[in-house]
Amino acid sequence: MTPTPRPGDPTITPALVAEHGLTRDEYDRLVNMLGRTPTFTELGIVSALWSEHCSYKHSRPLLKKLPTNAPYVLQGPGENAGVISIGDGLAVAFKIESHNHPSAVEPYQGAATGVGGILRDVFTMGARPIAMLNSLRFGSLDSARVRYLVAGVVRGIGDYGNCMGVPTVAGDVMFDAAYEGNPLVNAMCVGILREDELIRAKAQGIGNKIMAVGARTGRDGIHGASFASEDLSHNSDAKRPRVQVGDPFTEKLLLEATLELIASGHVVAVQDMGAAGLTSSSAEMAERGDVGVTIDTLKVPVRESGMTPYEILLSESQERMLVVAIKGREEKVRAILAKWDLTAEVIGEVIAEPVYRVTEGKKVVAEFPGTRLVTDCPQYHPEAKESEAIIALRNRDVNAIPALPQERNSAWTLCRLMESPTIASKRWLYRQYDSTVRTNTVIGPGGGDAAVLRIRGTTKGLALKTDCNGRYVYLDPRVGGRIAVAEAARNVACVGARPMAITNCLNFGNPTRPDIFFQFREALAGMSEACVALGTPVTGGNVSLYNESPAGAVYPTPTIGMVGLLDDVSRATPMSFRAPDDAIILLGEPTDELGASEYLAWIHGVVAGAPPACDLTKERALVETLHESINAGLLHSAHDCSEGGFAVAIAECCVANPLALRGAMVDLSPWKALASRALLFGEAQGRAIVSTSDAEAVLAIAKKHGIPARNIGTVKPHNEGLVIIVSGHSMRSPLLDLSSAYHDAIPRAMQRAPAEQVSAELATGATV
Amino acid sequence: MKVGIVRFPGSNCEDDAFHAVVYQLGEEAVMLWHKDHDLQGSDVIILPGGFSYGDYLRAGAIARFSPIMSEVAAHAKNGGIVLGICNGFQIACEAGLLPGALLHNDVGYRSMPVTIRVEHANTAFTSAAKVGQCLTMPIAHGEGRFAASEDLLDELESNAQVLFRYVDASGETTVDANPNGAMRSIAGICNAARNVIGLMPHPERAVDPILGSDDGLVLFESLLVAAHA
Numbered sequence: 001m002t003p004t005p006r007p008g009d010p011t012i013t014p015a016l017v018a019e020h021g022l023t024r025d026e027y028d029r030l031v032n033m034l035g036r037t038p039t040f041t042e043l044g045i046v047s048a049l050w051s052e053h054c055s056y057k058h059s060r061p062l063l064k065k066l067p068t069n070a071p072y073v074l075q076g077p078g079e080n081a082g083v084i085s086i087g088d089g090l091a092v093a094f095k096i097e098s099h100n101h102p103s104a105v106e107p108y109q110g111a112a113t114g115v116g117g118i119l120r121d122v123f124t125m126g127a128r129p130i131a132m133l134n135s136l137r138f139g140s141l142d143s144a145r146v147r148y149l150v151a152g153v154v155r156g157i158g159d160y161g162n163c164m165g166v167p168t169v170a171g172d173v174m175f176d177a178a179y180e181g182n183p184l185v186n187a188m189c190v191g192i193l194r195e196d197e198l199i200r201a202k203a204q205g206i207g208n209k210i211m212a213v214g215a216r217t218g219r220d221g222i223h224g225a226s227f228a229s230e231d232l233s234h235n236s237d238a239k240r241p242r243v244q245v246g247d248p249f250t251e252k253l254l255l256e257a258t259l260e261l262i263a264s265g266h267v268v269a270v271q272d273m274g275a276a277g278l279t280s281s282s283a284e285m286a287e288r289g290d291v292g293v294t295i296d297t298l299k300v301p302v303r304e305s306g307m308t309p310y311e312i313l314l315s316e317s318q319e320r321m322l323v324v325a326i327k328g329r330e331e332k333v334r335a336i337l338a339k340w341d342l343t344a345e346v347i348g349e350v351i352a353e354p355v356y357r358v359t360e361g362k363k364v365v366a367e368f369p370g371t372r373l374v375t376d377c378p379q380y381h382p383e384a385k386e387s388e389a390i391i392a393l394r395n396r397d398v399n400a401i402p403a404l405p406q407e408r409n410s411a412w413t414l415c416r417l418m419e420s421p422t423i424a425s426k427r428w429l430y431r432q433y434d435s436t437v438r439t440n441t442v443i444g445p446g447g448g449d450a451a452v453l454r455i456r457g458t459t460k461g462l463a464l465k466t467d468c469n470g471r472y473v474y475l476d477p478r479v480g481g482r483i484a485v486a487e488a489a490r491n492v493a494c495v496g497a498r499p500m501a502i503t504n505c506l507n508f509g510n511p512t513r514p515d516i517f518f519q520f521r522e523a524l525a526g527m528s529e530a531c532v533a534l535g536t537p538v539t540g541g542n543v544s545l546y547n548e549s550p551a552g553a554v555y556p557t558p559t560i561g562m563v564g565l566l567d568d569v570s571r572a573t574p575m576s577f578r579a580p581d582d583a584i585i586l587l588g589e590p591t592d593e594l595g596a597s598e599y600l601a602w603i604h605g606v607v608a609g610a611p612p613a614c615d616l617t618k619e620r621a622l623v624e625t626l627h628e629s630i631n632a633g634l635l636h637s638a639h640d641c642s643e644g645g646f647a648v649a650i651a652e653c654c655v656a657n658p659l660a661l662r663g664a665m666v667d668l669s670p671w672k673a674l675a676s677r678a679l680l681f682g683e684a685q686g687r688a689i690v691s692t693s694d695a696e697a698v699l700a701i702a703k704k705h706g707i708p709a710r711n712i713g714t715v716k717p718h719n720e721g722l723v724i725i726v727s728g729h730s731m732r733s734p735l736l737d738l739s740s741a742y743h744d745a746i747p748r749a750m751q752r753a754p755a756e757q758v759s760a761e762l763a764t765g766a767t768v
Numbered sequence: 769m770k771v772g773i774v775r776f777p778g779s780n781c782e783d784d785a786f787h788a789v790v791y792q793l794g795e796e797a798v799m800l801w802h803k804d805h806d807l808q809g810s811d812v813i814i815l816p817g818g819f820s821y822g823d824y825l826r827a828g829a830i831a832r833f834s835p836i837m838s839e840v841a842a843h844a845k846n847g848g849i850v851l852g853i854c855n856g857f858q859i860a861c862e863a864g865l866l867p868g869a870l871l872h873n874d875v876g877y878r879s880m881p882v883t884i885r886v887e888h889a890n891t892a893f894t895s896a897a898k899v900g901q902c903l904t905m906p907i908a909h910g911e912g913r914f915a916a917s918e919d920l921l922d923e924l925e926s927n928a929q930v931l932f933r934y935v936d937a938s939g940e941t942t943v944d945a946n947p948n949g950a951m952r953s954i955a956g957i958c959n960a961a962r963n964v965i966g967l968m969p970h971p972e973r974a975v976d977p978i979l980g981s982d983d984g985l986v987l988f989e990s991l992l993v994a995a996h997a
Contacts, residue, residue, distance in 0.1 A: 158877055162908065163819045165780020249822025252778050340777065434879045434908040436973050437817075439784045454978065456787075570978065659937075 001357070002036070003364040006308065009040035016040075020047035026378055033369065033376055041358065042366045044310045046373070048223070048276035049283060052545050055377040058511040059543045062524050066538040067531045073501065073539060078288075080121040080201055080272055081191075082539020084501050086565055088458050091195045093127035096135070096188035096466070096505040096561040098544035102243040103185040107152025111185050112160040112246040116318055118189040119164060120272035123255050124321060126199040126262045127191025130438060131453055132161045134171040134187050135466040135505065135559045136429075139180030141421050141749040146175075149183050150429075150750065156246075157187070158432040163248035164255065168433035169444055170451035172466050172559075174643075175421040176601070178474070181549025186505040186542075188561040190464055192455065199262050201271035201281075203289035203350050207327045208268060210282065210293060210348035213261075213337060214254045215319040217278070218303035220244050222314045231510055231548040250319040250342075257340040258321060266332050269324040279313045281322045282348070283356055287374040294357040295348035297365070309358060309365045324350060380511075386522075387515035394475050398595050398609035403677065410647070410680055410726065411733045413603060415741045417644045417681065418651060420602040424745035425656070442572045446656060449494035449640055450564065452572040461569030463497030465562050469643065470507075470555030472611035475596045477519045477556055479611050481526025483685060486619040487642060488562035489534045493623040494638040494688055496571045496630035497564030499534055504541035504560055509553025511545050519556040520545075527558055533616035534623065536562065573630050575639040577653045577662035582636055582715040583695035584664060588622055588687030589708045590646060590671050592678040598643040599681035611683075618686045621705040626688060628701050634692050641687040647680040647724065649689050654722050655739040663720035663735060666713030669728075676727045691715055769995035771797040772810030774840065774856075776831050781817035781853065781972065788972040789814075793988050802834040811995045812849040812892075813840050815856025817908075817970060827870065827911045828858035837863055849892045849994060850964045854909055857956070857966030865964045866957060867924065868916035874949030877910035881980070882947050884932040884955045884969055885939055891958050892994035893965040894931055896986050902939050903983035905974035907947055912968040914950040914957070921952055932956035932967055 010016055017027045020043055030038055030046050038046065048054060056063065068076040074091055075083035081095035099114025115132065122129050134157055139146040161168045166189070203210070220243075261267055269289070271281040278300065286293040297309040303317070323344070325333045330346055337344040351357075354370035406412045417423055430445035442461060443452040450465035467488040473480030489499040504527065509516040531538060541561075547554040566572060577584075594600065595609020629635050641649040646668075654662050671679050692698050695711045702709035716723075722733040771789045775782050782799060789797040798808050802820075807813065820831035831837070837859075844850045844865050852860035860866040883904050886897045897903070916924070924930050932955040936945040941953040948968070956967025971984030 155876075162877065162879075162910075163778065163780075163822065165818060247822070249778050249819060249824070252780070252819070252822075256777075431880050432877050436879065436906040436908060436970070436979070437780060437784065439787060439973050439976070439979060442978055 001364045001367060003039050003367050005039050006365060012037055012043060021051060022047055026050060029378060033372055039366060041310045041313065044314050045279050045366055048279050048314055049373060050377050054276050054280050056543055057378050058380045058382060058545060060379055061381060062521055066524065066528050068537050070501065070537045073537055074195065074198060075539065077538065077540040079540065080124045082501065082503055083125060083198060084539060085195060086460065089195055090455065091193050091198060092190060092462065092563060093122050093125040093193060094188065094190040094503055094561065094563055095121050095540050096186055096503045096559060097121065097542040098505050098507060099185045099187065100182060100507065100544055100547055103153055104182055106243040107149045108156040109243050109245055111153040111156030113244045113318055114185055114187045115157055115160040116246045116248065116251050117274050118187045119166065119251065120274065120321065122189040122191040123258050124201065124270040124272050125193065126197040127193035128259060129166045129189050129191045130440060131190040131451065131464055132166050132168040132187065133464055133466050133561065134168065136173045137179040137184035137470065137557060138175050139177055140175060143180065146180065147750060147752065153185055154429045154432055160246055160248045162434045164252050165437050167435045167437050167441055169435050169441055169453065170464055173426050173429060176471065176555065178555045181551045182547045182554050184507050184554065184557055186559045188466055188503065190563065197262060199270055201285050201288060202269050203285040203291050203293060203324050204268055205326065206350055206352045208350045209325045209327060209330050209346045210295065210350065211323050211325050211330065211333060211344045212300055212347045213321045213323050213344045214342055215247065215250050215317055216301045216303040217312055217315045217320065218317045219307065219311055219315060220317055222311060231546050244316045244318050246318050253340040253342055254319050254321065257337050257342055261323065261333060261336050264336060266329040267323045267325050271322045273320040273322055275316065277314060277316050283373050285322065286356055287371040290371060292351040292353045292355045293348055294351055294359065296359045296361065298361045299345055299347040301343055301345050309360050313358065382512055382517045383514040384518040384521050385514040386518045390475065393608045394610050396608040398600055398606065399675065401604055401606060404603065410676065410731045414647045414651060414733055415737055416603060417599060417648050418738055418741035419745035420598060421746055421749060422598060423644050423648055425743045426746065427743065428746040428750055442569055443495060443574060448574045449491040452495050452566065452569065454569045459568050461566035461572055463492035463495045463564035463566060465491040466559055467491060468557050468559040470557035471601065471607060472596050473519065473523050473558065474555040476611050477522035478526040479614055481523035481558055482530040482614040482616065483611065484558055484560045485527050485530035485534060485536065486614055486616065486685060488560040489536060489619065489623055490640045490688065492562050492564030493626040494573065494640055496573050496627065497566045498627055499536045499562055499564045499623060501539050502531065502536050502560050502562050503539055504558055506543045507547050507554060507557040507559065508545050509548045516553055523556055523558050530616055533620055568631065571630050571633065573635050573638050575653060576637055576657040576660065577664060577691050577715045578636045580715050580717050582691040582693055583711050584666055584713045584715060585690050585692060585695060585698055585709055586687065586712050587625055587690060587702055587707055587709050590674060590679050591682060591684040592674050593684050594678045594682045597645065597681060597683045612685050614685045621707045622686050622688065625702045625705045625707045629698050634694055634698050635690050637691045639689050641689065642683065645681040645683050651722055651733065651738050653689055655735055655742055658739060658743055661718040661735045661739060663716035663718050663722060664713060665716055665723045667725040668712065669725060670710060672727060679726060769795045769812060769992055770810050771795060771812045771814060772800045772807050773797055773814045773816055774800045774802060774836055776802045776818065776820035776834060778820050778822055779816050779818035784972045785814050785816045788975045788988055792975040792985060793992060795992065800836055802836050805835055805839055807839050807843055812851065812991055813843055815852040815859050817854030817856060820855055820859060827855060828862040831859045832863035841865065844964050847961065847963050849991065851893060852966035853972065854968055854970060857968055858911060860964060860966045866959055866966045867920055868914055868957065870911050871913045871915050872911050873913050878947050879908040880947065881905065882907050882969055883935050883937065885935045887930050887933060888928045891931060891962045891965060893987050893990050895993050896990040902935060904981045905969045905971055905984050907969045909968055913948045914954040916951065924957060927960055929957050929960065930954055931958055931965065
């Protein structure tokens with residue numbers, strides 16, 4: 001059936017096509033597919049489905065190269081979320097997703113709806129969400145606009161997750177001018193399900209009914225997917241109406257109703273209506289099931305009258321789902337939704353005819369052949385070429401940068417680093433998140449290198465963490481990509497888990513720029529190498545491109561969300577030192593590497609040098625050493641060395657738990673050949689600081705795995721402070737200095753201007 | 769003892785309460801749907817935490833109109849034990865089962881461990897604890913600042929209805945130890961008849977040492993004593 005334009009539809013002109021973000025070639029492709037000029041509704045549908053956000057047109061060829069297999073992977077990329085088996089008939093569904101652009105213009109709703117979207121991705125698989133994580137990147141806290149963004153994003157994440165009753169247990173937060181105009185807000189959700197309750201978003205069963213479930217459809221968020229697929233500009237604030245509005249209470253009802261619906265067996269498929277709303281959810285379901293679908297927009301429950309098919313199809317109203325109900329069970333589906341005061345309406349049907357058809361009553365307003373709407377999407381293989389400027393930065397000899405006069409006292413430098421917001425305690429943020437609801441949180445925010453949740457009914461635990469140092473990726477994307485995965489694996493190993501699988505959120509700039517596409521290609525290659533070496537397949541994720549503001553692109557930031565498994569959750573190991581007199585062992589080896597460090601960035605304002613090398617064989621051996629030592633019950637604490645290097649890591653072991661400060665005395669003389677600032681603050685990879693009452697046993701395990709390890713000192717009572725013997729000197733840091741630097745930095749910065757008050761003038765990006 | 773846990777549409781701590789009663793205490797618990805009128809013969813009613821109806825208006829303001837709440841009120845009037853935790857405390861206040869009100873925290877939402885001091889042991893929820901005993905358990909709320917008129921506060925004090933106060937590590941009430949600005953550091957109270965109890969902290973999240981504290985257990989054990997009395 002050939003669709004007819006609706007009265008009042010604008011005429012299709014090159015200008016209208018351009019406004020929909022389609023290139024000339026893409027438009028020709030569309031006309032070619034249809035064999036005619038598209039209707040306005042069809043143009044809208046294609047503009048959403050072929051947007052970068054929905055189509056992955058620049059990234060798909062490279063994403064296909066990521067390793068995705070392991071015997072325990074039940075669902076890899078291509079579904080609402082990835083799923084792995086954890087034994088005992090249980091499985092874990094998890095995924096990370098970005099909400100960067102909405103959060104840049106409307107931080108509260110942007111972040112809140114990001115949380116809502118990722119929750120739906122997980123519970124549509126039949127999993128009950130048990131944990132949220134978030135990975136945030138902001139500009140400097142010196143900027144009032146950044147403080148406004150931080151306050152809004154954190155409140156948005158908190159209000160949504162808290163209302164849902166899903167604990168927010170971990171994450172990572174970094175601050176760097178590179179994110180000033182374009183913050184990154186990545187949310188990860190983890191859910192648990194019985195393997196036999198896994199459900200997919202695959203339309204099937206000719207004659208089965210397609211039902212819209214949950215909230216009504218309004219005019220909010222129209223073209224959100226396209227908005228997410230362009231650079232941010234000074235005009236972006238005008239696109240605030242494209243940001244959706246979240247309602248966590250409705251989402252909570254939807255969560256309970258959906259899980260009940262899936263358990264009832266009345267539905268064969270469930271799909272979140274996320275980006276590009278009804279359009280994308282219905283087209284993707286049809287494509288996965290290789291069936292036709294027909295949708296009648298008049299049957300979609302709407303919030304306001306007079307909505308056109310174009311608007312109904314492209315609305316991104318939140319808290320909605322599409323389900324495929326077994327024919328004849330529609331009333332039973334309705335009854336379950338009614339119990340939760342929600343509605344479910346039949347809006348279409350699975351059909352044998354291979355078409356994607358949208359009608360308005362009896363009138364066809366859009367029709368595409370078969371599943372080509374999804375499969376015929378253009379794919380690009382852009383040019384990749386590294387930026388000469390970045391090569392020059394990487395090659396800079398950072399060891400030649402002279403130390404500041406104050407640095408003669410290394411304790412001064414350490415204290416300054418402890419108050420860098422990237423390093424400092426994030427308690428100001430996470431005390432706004434309920435981290436203990438559901439009573440499974442064994443290690444919560446700030447307690448360990450990763451969060452640990454117990455799994456009821458088993459002895460097992462899950463370890464969860466997000467990680468990515470974008471500065472490393474910026475200066476060397478291949479190495480930075482490797483480190484992002486390796487650090488996440490190290491973090492879950494530090495709490496006692498075996499790294500299992502990852503989800504990733506690939507935040508990059510404009511892929512049509514060769515230097516950006518080079519970063520993308522190389523970072524993915526580095527990630528792949530690390531995933532293979534560490535045995536952690538990619539089960540899904542999200543690509544967020546065009547993260548650029550007038551000031552330029554963000555650091556390339558392929559955020560890794562790692563899931564690890566503890567066989568015995570009672571072994572979960574914190575990061576803080578515990579018992580005085582415990583031996584302190586450094587696993588791994590310091591180097592003279594100083595490039596790309598937080599030390600250079602925070603103390604010297606320099607972003608340069610090569611990031612530290614990442615030897616994946618050693619990383620794997622370190623993971624094995626940590627895992628074996630912890631499972632043998634040998635470690636009282638474990639903490640990896642990352643931003644700020646060894647000195648910051650050991651200081652964190654002393655003061656991270658403000659209720660139980662511990663001193664330490666360590667001797668770094670064995671490495672006196674190394675320059676002291678590289679030894680103290682360099683970020684050599686593959687290292688962890690552990691404490692134990694049985695040093696011999698830990699050293700023996702390290703030796704077995706081929707990991708250099710050395711007993712460097714002893715845990716002390718808090719009044720003895722932190723003493724590091726380096727280059728023949730004793731560097732002494734009172735714990736109160738370290739603790740106050742670490743714990744007060746962010747609260748102090750956030751107090752500087754009541755963020756809400758200055759928000760009005762900030763739309764322009766003014767710095768106050 | 770049979771514990772009935774009321775499930776409002778936006779409750780989210782009902783499973784935690786259930787686990788505390790069934791797995792830690794070894795007692796029977798049933799979920800009570802807010803649209804029902806049947807308490808299923810429960811000895812003790814728990815109004816659990818969460819966001820009963822989204823709570824966009826005021827925490828607990830709508831929940832008190834739920835069908836089950838008339839049964840809960842009757843149960844309380846007959847001397848039955850009702851325990852409101854967090855949002856359940858807010859609902860109990862809105863429903864008039866407890867005096868006072870819970871306002872927005874002076875500092876915004878707070879999720880953290882707090883220490884509370886048991887002020888009186890002569891209620892169904894504190895009888896196994898000692899007066900002056902300090903218990904550590906999490907809070908997680910945005911509207912937990914207990915407020916009442918000075919007269920009412922004096923009355924609560926003189927009737928020994930203030931059951932828990934926020935204290936520091938040494939057991940003293942201080943400004944810093946008060947996480948939400950509650951008047952007179954009040955964390956929990958009971959009604960004049962001493963059978964309806966409400967508190968903002970989450971004892972059901974502190975019943976297992978692996979989660980950092982099992983200090984809440986003594987409160988649930990008190991219920992057991994009362995129910996078998």
